Amino acid sequence: MRTVLAPDRPPDRRAAFGAPCPACRLPVRAGRLVCTSCGCLIPVEAAAGRFRRSVRILAAVAAGRLLALRGEALVWIMALVPLLVGPPLAAAALAVMRHRRDARAGPFPTWLLVVAGANIVLSLAMWSVLSVEILQQIQAGWQGLRDLLIPSQRVPVFRYA
Numbered sequence: 001m002r003t004v005l006a007p008d009r010p011p012d013r014r015a016a017f018g019a020p021c022p023a024c025r026l027p028v029r030a031g032r033l034v035c036t037s038c039g040c041l042i043p044v045e046a047a048a049g050r051f052r053r054s055v056r057i058l059a060a061v062a063a064g065r066l067l068a069l070r071g072e073a074l075v076w077i078m079a080l081v082p083l084l085v086g087p088p089l090a091a092a093a094l095a096v097m098r099h100r101r102d103a104r105a106g107p108f109p110t111w112l113l114v115v116a117g118a119n120i121v122l123s124l125a126m127w128s129v130l131s132v133e134i135l136q137q138i139q140a141g142w143q144g145l146r147d148l149l150i151p152s153q154r155v156p157v158f159r160y161a
């Protein structure tokens, strides 16, 4: 039996190409590191794309979990948010309002109020320290900029008698 070989055909052009460029989606020759269309580094762009997809998935999962949290857990998370005064204040207010509305739901949220209060005090202390530091940095920056833009009185180098 004789095998019939396929007649010589031009090489399949698509076989020479690998996956499309992760940035511009145009075909890229297999084995290339730099896209000839947009100039991006293909491995870097592919890794960044995977990272962005992972972050998006994690954010969606976290948002879903946060929305699924009911009552107590959400109030505790709000009470523990650092450096912000609003969320712990809101958590304390929500806990007190919830207790007033339905006292049978649980005991008075003493610990939550203590934790939220401590968090508020710590946040305010941190901001008072940080504000002094930030103001000093701004003053130093302004002084440097002023010295750069407005030359102060120059000390004469040569004196003519």
Ligand SMILES: [Zn+2]
Binding pocket: 021, 022, 023, 024, 025, 026, 035, 036, 037, 038, 039, 040
């Ligand atoms: Zn590209």
